[in-house]
Amino acid sequence: MADKEDRSTSRLGASVLALSRAWPDLKRVPMRSIRSCLRLVVAIGVALVLFVTLVRTTPAADEADDADLRRQVVSNYAELAHAGYAQSHASAVTLQERINAFLKAPSAETLSAAKSAWIAGRQVYLRTETFRFYSGPIDRPSDGVETFVNAWPLDEAYIDAVEGDPDAGIINDPNQFPALEGDLLTILNERGGEANVAIGWHAIEFLLWGQDRDPNGPGTRPFTDFVAGKGRNADRRSAYLRAVSDLLVTHLARVAKAWEPEADNYRRAFVTAPSDDSLEKMLSGMAVLSAFEMSGERLAVPYETQDQEEEHSCFSDTTHLDFIANQAGIVAVWTGKGFGVAGVGLRDLARRVDADIAKDLDAQLAASLAATKAIPAPFDQAILGADDAPGRVALLATMEALEAQTESFAILADSLGFAIAISPGE
Amino acid sequence: MQRTTAFGLACLALGLVSVSLLAIDGRALADEDAPTGEDELAPLVEGEERLGGPASVVVGGQNAFSYPARVLTAKERRVFAVGNAFFKDNWVMAPASAVGRDGLGPFFNARSCSGCHLRDGRGRPLEEGETASAGLLIRLGIPGEKGDLPHPIYGGQLQEYAIHGVSAEASFAIRLEALPGKYADGVPYELQAPHYEITDPAFGPLGDDVRIGARVAQQLIGLGLLEAIPEATLIALADPEDSDGDGISGRAHMVQSVRHGRPMIGRFGWKATQPTVEEQVAGAFVNDMGITSPLHRNEVVTATEAKRIEYVSGGSPEMTETKLNRVTFYSQTIAVPARRNVADPVVRRGKWVFDDIGCAACHVSELRTGDEHAIEAYRNAVIRPYTDLLLHDMGEALADQKHDGDSTPREWRTPPLWGIGLFADVSGHTRYLHDGRARNLAEAVLWHGGEGESSRDRFKRLSKRDRDALIAFLDSL
Numbered sequence: 057m058a059d060k061e062d063r064s065t066s067r068l069g070a071s072v073l074a075l076s077r078a079w080p081d082l083k084r085v086p087m088r089s090i091r092s093c094l095r096l097v098v099a100i101g102v103a104l105v106l107f108v109t110l111v112r113t114t115p116a117a118d119e120a121d122d123a124d125l126r127r128q129v130v131s132n133y134a135e136l137a138h139a140g141y142a143q144s145h146a147s148a149v150t151l152q153e154r155i156n157a158f159l160k161a162p163s164a165e166t167l168s169a170a171k172s173a174w175i176a177g178r179q180v181y182l183r184t185e186t187f188r189f190y191s192g193p194i195d196r197p198s199d200g201v202e203t204f205v206n207a208w209p210l211d212e213a214y215i216d217a218v219e220g221d222p223d224a225g226i227i228n229d230p231n232q233f234p235a236l237e238g239d240l241l242t243i244l245n246e247r248g249g250e251a252n253v254a255i256g257w258h259a260i261e262f263l264l265w266g267q268d269r270d271p272n273g274p275g276t277r278p279f280t281d282f283v284a285g286k287g288r289n290a291d292r293r294s295a296y297l298r299a300v301s302d303l304l305v306t307h308l309a310r311v312a313k314a315w316e317p318e319a320d321n322y323r324r325a326f327v328t329a330p331s332d333d334s335l336e337k338m339l340s341g342m343a344v345l346s347a348f349e350m351s352g353e354r355l356a357v358p359y360e361t362q363d364q365e366e367e368h369s370c371f372s373d374t375t376h377l378d379f380i381a382n383q384a385g386i387v388a389v390w391t392g393k394g395f396g397v398a399g400v401g402l403r404d405l406a407r408r409v410d411a412d413i414a415k416d417l418d419a420q421l422a423a424s425l426a427a428t429k430a431i432p433a434p435f436d437q438a439i440l441g442a443d444d445a446p447g448r449v450a451l452l453a454t455m456e457a458l459e460a461q462t463e464s465f466a467i468l469a470d471s472l473g474f475a476i477a478i479s480p481g482e
Numbered sequence: 483m484q485r486t487t488a489f490g491l492a493c494l495a496l497g498l499v500s501v502s503l504l505a506i507d508g509r510a511l512a513d514e515d516a517p518t519g520e521d522e523l524a525p526l527v528e529g530e531e532r533l534g535g536p537a538s539v540v541v542g543g544q545n546a547f548s549y550p551a552r553v554l555t556a557k558e559r560r561v562f563a564v565g566n567a568f569f570k571d572n573w574v575m576a577p578a579s580a581v582g583r584d585g586l587g588p589f590f591n592a593r594s595c596s597g598c599h600l601r602d603g604r605g606r607p608l609e610e611g612e613t614a615s616a617g618l619l620i621r622l623g624i625p626g627e628k629g630d631l632p633h634p635i636y637g638g639q640l641q642e643y644a645i646h647g648v649s650a651e652a653s654f655a656i657r658l659e660a661l662p663g664k665y666a667d668g669v670p671y672e673l674q675a676p677h678y679e680i681t682d683p684a685f686g687p688l689g690d691d692v693r694i695g696a697r698v699a700q701q702l703i704g705l706g707l708l709e710a711i712p713e714a715t716l717i718a719l720a721d722p723e724d725s726d727g728d729g730i731s732g733r734a735h736m737v738q739s740v741r742h743g744r745p746m747i748g749r750f751g752w753k754a755t756q757p758t759v760e761e762q763v764a765g766a767f768v769n770d771m772g773i774t775s776p777l778h779r780n781e782v783v784t785a786t787e788a789k790r791i792e793y794v795s796g797g798s799p800e801m802t803e804t805k806l807n808r809v810t811f812y813s814q815t816i817a818v819p820a821r822r823n824v825a826d827p828v829v830r831r832g833k834w835v836f837d838d839i840g841c842a843a844c845h846v847s848e849l850r851t852g853d854e855h856a857i858e859a860y861r862n863a864v865i866r867p868y869t870d871l872l873l874h875d876m877g878e879a880l881a882d883q884k885h886d887g888d889s890t891p892r893e894w895r896t897p898p899l900w901g902i903g904l905f906a907d908v909s910g911h912t913r914y915l916h917d918g919r920a921r922n923l924a925e926a927v928l929w930h931g932g933e934g935e936s937s938r939d940r941f942k943r944l945s946k947r948d949r950d951a952l953i954a955f956l957d958s959l
Contacts, residue, residue, distance in 0.1 A: 191543035197907045200544065211572040211593075220578060248616075249597035251572040348550070352563030360564045365571075365580060459556040477539040477817070479552045 125405050126331035132392050132399030133338055134323045137192075138315035139395035140184040140385070145308040147177035151260070152301045159282060159294050167279040171264050175374055178257060181206070181308075182381035186389050189344040190337035193314030193322045201307035203246060203256075209366065210253035212262050216293065219267060226254065227292050236295045238303045255300045258369075263297045265371035268364065271437060274373035332474055338402060340476045342386050343465040346424075347478055350382055351458040359451050364436040375435035379428035379454065386461075387421050402468075410471035417464045424457040524833035526825060533900040533959065534704045534818025535851075535863035541819050546904045547602040547703050549817040553859035558815070565812025568805055569595040569602075573771055575645040576796035582805075585796020587772040588648045588783060589641035591619045595809070598699035598770065602816055603909035605699030607676065607918030608656040615642070617699040618918060619770065620654055620678060621884050624691050630885045633692060635685050635786045639769050640694075648791045649684035663928065666943040673928060675879075676919050685787055695884035695891070696917040697752050701908070703901050705750070705759050706814030708867060710860045712852035713747050719846065719870045730843045730933050732872030735895070737887050740764070740777050749871050752916040753886040754895035760810040767801060767809075774799040775806050814857060818865075818900050821958045832955025835948050839940035844896040844933070846870045868899035868959065877931020880915070892932060903957035923956045924949065 151173040158166035188194050188202060195202035212218050216225040226233050226244060233240065238255075245254040253259060266277025281287035282294050314322040326334050354375075358366040369375045388394025392401025406414035430450045432438050438447030466480035532538035537551035550562040572593040576584040592598050598605045598617035605617015620640040623630030632638040636651050644650040661673040678696055680688060716734050724731035735748040739757045748754035756762040764777035772781055779799055783791070823829050836842060845868040853861045873893040881891040894916060902923070905912050912922050920926035930938040941949065 189545070195544055197544050197910070203544075209567070209570065213574065214572075246600065248614075249572055249592060249594040250570040250600065251594055251596070347556070347559060348563065351556075352559055353567060356560035356563045357567040360560070361567070361582070363582065365583075366567060455560065456556075459559075463556075475540065477541055477549050477552060 122408065123331065125400065125408060126335060127327075128400040129392070129402055129405050130331050130334040130338075131327050132397070132401065133334070133389060134315060134317075134327050135397050135399060136388055136392070136395055137184070137187045138312065138317065138323065139397050140180075140187065141308060141312035141315055143395055144177070144180045144184050145305065145312045147173070147180045148301075148305045148308050151177045152305050155260075155297060155301045158279075159298060162279045162282045164279055167264065171372070174257075174260060174264055175372065175377075178369070178374065179377060179381045181257065182378050183385035183388065183394070185349070185382055186341050186345050186385040189341045192326075192337065192341075193311045199310070201310060204242060204307050205256045205304060206258070207246060207250070207253040207256050208258050208368065209251055210258045210262065211251040212267060214252045215254060215259060215262060215296070217288070219269065222288070227289050227296055230289070230292065236292055236299055238299045238306075241296070241299055242303065255303050257304065258371075259300050260297065260304065261369060261371045263293065263300070268371055268373060268436065273434070275371045332472065335402075335405075335472060336469065336474045336476065338389060339465050339469050339472075342389060343462050343476050343478050345382060345386065346458045346465070347462040350379060351455045351462070354378070355451055355455050355458075358435070358439045359448065359455070362439050364439075367436050367439070370436065373434045373436065376431045376433040376438075379431060380425070383421070383425045383428050387425060390417065390421055405472075406468055410468060413464055413468050413471060417461065417468065420457065420461040420464055424454070424461050427454040427457040430454075522834050523827060523830040524837065526830070529864075530866065531821040531824045533821055533866045534707060535865045536859050537704060537707055537815070537817050538820045539817040541817075542822070542904065543907055545601060545908070546819045547701050547816060547901065547908050549819075551706075551815045551817045551859070554815060561808060561811050562815055565808040565810070568809050569599075569812055573773060576794045576800075582802075585773055585800030587643075587645040588781065588791055588793040589644050589651055589787075590772045591639070591641050591643065591770040593771065595766065599702055601908050602702040604701050604905050604911075604913070605918065606909065606911050606913055607696070607698055610656060610658055613653055613655065618696055620680070621695045621697060621886070622688075623693045623884060624689070625693070625885075629887050629889075630693055632784070633688065635784055636683070636688065637782050637784050639782070640680065641772070645793060648793060651685065651787075652683040653681045655679050655681055665946075665949070667946060669946065671924070671928065673925055674919060674921065676917055685790060693883035693885070695882035695886075698913070698916065698918040700752075700897070701901050701905075702813055702816050704816070704818040704865070704867060704898065705762075706855065706857055706860050707818070707851060707863070707865045708749055708869075708871060708898065709759050709814065710851035710855035710857075710863075711849050711871070712854075715849060715852075716747055716871055720872055728843065729936055730874070732844060732870055732874050732896070732933075735873050735887060735889055747871070748887065748895075752894060752897075753884075753889045754871060754873055755887050755889075759814045760806065763810050763813055764806060767806075773801050775801040776803045777806070819904055822903070823954075823958045826954070826958070828951050828954045829958045831948070832951035832953065832958075835944065835952045836955055839944070840937040843937075844870055844872070844874055845899055866900065869896045872896060874934070875932035876934055879931050880929055882917075899956065899959050901959065903959050923953050927952075
């Protein structure tokens with residue numbers, strides 16, 4: 057910040073200096089002939105016309121264009137958010153159908169079909185995570201569902217049996233929790249600590265895959281865990297899985313509805329608010345997701361602890377895909393294109409207000425996407441070893457790429473005339 | 483040119499109209515409330531919304547207490563993230579496959595830091611009929627020569643949970659007593675006084691001389707900044723003998739530092755019993771979760787209890803120095819959310835009232851950090867914590883039975899007020915004071931006694947409009 061001020065001050069200083077140097081020359085304009093005098097008058101006239109045009113017409117038109125562009129960017133973002141959550145809701149419905157089919161006729165095949173639906177739905181949801189972190193419909197205090205949908209990390213022993221503790225979890229405690237219904241599980245979510253996650257994507261993941269004890273692959277929960285008479289408390293586990301998949305559908309529907317067009321909802325407030333307020337939210341979401349969530353919680357933590365428990369999608373071993381989907385969501389907001397929507401993106405506005413940073417961000421966002429794609433699977437093996445092991449090199453490079461794009465988001469915010477939660481430059 | 487002139491004239495006319503409108507409005511305000519001078523507003527101070535100085539962020543919502551300070555470098559943000567993960571992780575009973583996270587208990591209040599400090603926010607007290615707390619614990623003791631001694635059977639704190647195969651120490655329940663009162667203008671209010679009962683003690687009766695005190699978990703914002711205030715500043719704010727005769731006699735709570743092995747000013751906890759963030763963190767790990775660390779190598783299990791239970795240690799110590807450092811760094815560097823609605827005339831009026839009725843005597847609005855703190859960006863910064871970190875006699879109504887360290891049951895540390903307007907967003911409640919007895923900010927003010935009595939009485943004599951303005955100001959913090 058201080059640097060920037062200094063720079064603009066010196067820029068102003070330089071122009072004042074240039075003017076004062078030019079002034080004496082003007083005074084010495086030789087008046088040799090009438091012709092040159094006339095030429096001067098004409099020149100001044102032209103200059104005046106130019107000046108008036110510049111001062112009175114062009115900036116006003118520019119400002120109108122600028123304001124209009126800002127509105128278009130905000131409006132297209134709302135379109136993206138709605139499309140994203142509508143698709144996410146649809147994929148959760150598919151997951152719910154597959155889970156119901158699995159519970160009706162448990163088999164290795166029906167379980168596998170449910171798992172595929174989870175992986176597909178998860179990728180769609182992760183692309184919407186760029187719409188978090190500004191108290192929007194997904195995470196506002198009044199009726200946000202983020203902690204119901206996506207809470208993590210999850211202490212699996214809070215839900216079900218784990219290695220060494222067959223009695224663990226809500227499922228194996230029929231005395232305290234006789235009926236496993238959505239309302240109860242929602243109340244139990246995060247009760248007694250943030251790792252006490254009872255519902256959402258990761259709870260479903262744990263129920264479908266089980267604990268991951270295989271270094272080369274995901275968890276291998278047998279389908280018989282859901283077959284009455286075979287798995288311990290199988291009926292309760294089935295009821296639990298049905299309840300959490302129903303909840304996921306309900307919660308995502310609520311968020312999609314808040315972004316619906318032509319309704320008296322969050323979207324209306326978002327697109328009618330002063331554009332800069334909404335632009336600040338967009339950039340905050342992108343920056344916080346990049347720096348705190350992806351680079352911080354989901355990369356720096358497993359990188360430092362080398363603990364498989366800290367892996368984001370640790371039961372299904374799909375963590376490497378998570379970062380790609382997250383970054384794809386950020387890129388969609390940047391370009392204005394994604395989720396089947398194609399409109400004006402933040403990039404178009406950036407190119408107008410700060411072409412340099414627009415160029416930087418184009419390169420950095422592409423570099424981050426490439427870095428996320430270079431993370432080798434399975435993630436829980438990539439974190440292991442010495443710092444020069446290929447997996448760890450790829451992880452560190454991804455963290456640094458995400459941090460670089462975050463700094464640029466902060467600089468762009470500065471150019472747009474507001475500040476976000478991360479300071480531009482160090 | 484004509485258009486410009488016309489535009490200028492229009493501006494001038496508009497300006498004159500608005501000025502006269504403002505004047506009329508101002509006169510109306512002055513006429514109506516002339517005797518109390520309700521037109522006086524606190525001046526706007528440059529940067530006053532940035533409560534945490536270098537650690538301020540403009541955020542709200544559920545995660546408002548979980549952002550890293552804006553000045554952290556990318557590398558420091560990674561350390562922050564790792565500390566945050568440890569803060570949220572559940573500890574498990576030893577032995578377990580989750581190496582590095584086993585060693586919970588044998589007795590404990592919570593499995594993770596976030597168990598009480600959910601989203602780094604304020605804990606909630608029990609309601610009548612509830613048996614499990616979400617961030618309130620009971621301190622225990624018996625009379626000693628200087629300050630309380632730990633209870634001979636149950637130790638310094640009641641842990642209401644235990645690992646498999648071990649009985650929890652006891653449970654407790656709350657009973658609430660209604661205390662009706664009235665503002666000077668006749669508007670009634672009702673405070674709620676909590677009474678605690680310890681039930682089902684597992685290792686024998688607590689005895690007649692037991693002393694108890696309930697404490698809720700505090701929000702974690704800005705702790706590193708409070709740590710960075712020089713001791714000399716706090717000593718200069720103190721006036722133990724009230725030599726200036728203003729009725730306020732704050733004193734620094736000198737405590738023995740475990741890490742530094744010398745007496746230091748206590749800054750953290752409701753009784754200012756911990757001198758540093760690290761010691762606050764290590765204390766919470768061993769007392770609240772039963773996790774030993776390089777600072778506390780022994781479990782808090784009394785000799786009586788040790789004879790009757792069996793448990794496995796999760797290591798010696800259970801938490802490594804690195805892990806303690808990470809959680810400490812995280813706790814030091816959580817950002818302070820910026821104030822909202824700073825320019826709102828009602829808020830500015832409330833700020834004026836805050837100063838006028840003497841709140842700022844203890845809730846000191848502006849302090850400067852020193853030049854020694856480990857976090858470089860936290861040095862020589864102007865911060866607005868609204869505290870002096872000193873112990874003050876708060877009267878009999880707020881007192882409990884505990885003599886923690888050198889403090890008396892009537893003495894409490896001035897809690898920082900930054901963030902108090904965001905409890906509803908972050909923690910989903912608006913409970914204030916050491917045991918969460920106040921259900922809103924007005925009740926919190928009304929509970930003030932002792933050194934705060936004269937300010938409280940002045941609050942009660944305010945007009946409804948000024949009372950509301952004061953609350954609006956507190957809500958903007």
